[in-house]
Amino acid sequence: MKKSSLWVLAALAAVLVAGCQNQRAPAEQAVASAESTLTGIRDAAMHYAPEQLQAVDAQLSGVKDSLSKGDYKAVLAAMPALNTAINNLRDTTTAKQQEVSAANDKAKDAWGPMSADVPKMVDAIQSRVDILSKSHHLPKGVTKDTLAAAKSGVDSMKTAWGAASKAATAGDYSTAVSQGQAIRDQASQVMQSLGMTSS
Amino acid sequence: MADEKNPAADNPYTQTHLVQSGDTLSKIAEKYYGDASLYTKIFQATRDVLSDPNKIRPGQKLRIP
Numbered sequence: 001m002k003k004s005s006l007w008v009l010a011a012l013a014a015v016l017v018a019g020c021q022n023q024r025a026p027a028e029q030a031v032a033s034a035e036s037t038l039t040g041i042r043d044a045a046m047h048y049a050p051e052q053l054q055a056v057d058a059q060l061s062g063v064k065d066s067l068s069k070g071d072y073k074a075v076l077a078a079m080p081a082l083n084t085a086i087n088n089l090r091d092t093t094t095a096k097q098q099e100v101s102a103a104n105d106k107a108k109d110a111w112g113p114m115s116a117d118v119p120k121m122v123d124a125i126q127s128r129v130d131i132l133s134k135s136h137h138l139p140k141g142v143t144k145d146t147l148a149a150a151k152s153g154v155d156s157m158k159t160a161w162g163a164a165s166k167a168a169t170a171g172d173y174s175t176a177v178s179q180g181q182a183i184r185d186q187a188s189q190v191m192q193s194l195g196m197t198s199s
Numbered sequence: 200m201a202d203e204k205n206p207a208a209d210n211p212y213t214q215t216h217l218v219q220s221g222d223t224l225s226k227i228a229e230k231y232y233g234d235a236s237l238y239t240k241i242f243q244a245t246r247d248v249l250s251d252p253n254k255i256r257p258g259q260k261l262r263i264p
Contacts, residue, residue: 124212127264131240139233196214
């Protein structure tokens with residue numbers, strides 16, 4: 001090879017290396033920025049959009065792999081898609097957070113009357129069960145089995161009500177109302193079985 | 200849960216009975232409890248309406264705890 005050709009090759013290699021080095025800092029900075037943004041929303045995303053988070057993590061992992069191999073061009077080429085994915089993840093997480101928060105606010109409104117109402121249903125049943133337990137003959141339509149089921153029903157309703165109240169105290173009104181409604185339904189059935197619904 | 204002296208009084212879920220002609224507390228107790236001797240339970244829950252368990256009038260609304 002001629003001496004001049006060697007010089008040309010050396011110059012081209014130098015240009016290439018310089019070019020790569022020029023892309024290294026922006027590539028590293030872009031990955032660090034993306035990681036930082038993702039860290040900021042990770043906990044919420046894990047709760048509200050775990051599958052989407054997993055996909056973004058896979059994307060980030062691929063970009064970091066390119067970075068570790070020194071393929072800065074590939075890193076920079078992949079960044080727009082990764083940033084879009086992170087932004088979409090943040091939007092999804094925020095929307096779901098707002099949705100859950102709105103549902104919880106609505107449940108909180110329902111919990112107020114429910115927390116006064118359901119214990120009174122259970123009290124009324126408890127009172128009737130106590131009296132029927134002292135009766136020598138059960139009224140028409142009520143059997144020993146019905147009464148036994150009502151007794152255990154009262155116990156389970158009280159236990160379930162404790163759990164519902166605990167959820168409300170913790171601020172989880174959606175769970176509290178859902179459990180409270182189940183107790184209300186059970187109480188209605190027990191009242192009906194004991195003939196407490198008609199005068 | 201509620202622990203007032205007469206919890207049936209302010210409980211909207213306490214059953215009620217509208218007194219008909221010929222009713223007695225014993226008959227009402229028989230109907231709801233299957234045991235006439237438990238009429239005192241109704242009397243205790245309805246002390247604000249009744250002063251004497253032997254004196255009930257048609258149209259009175261009695262609590263059946």
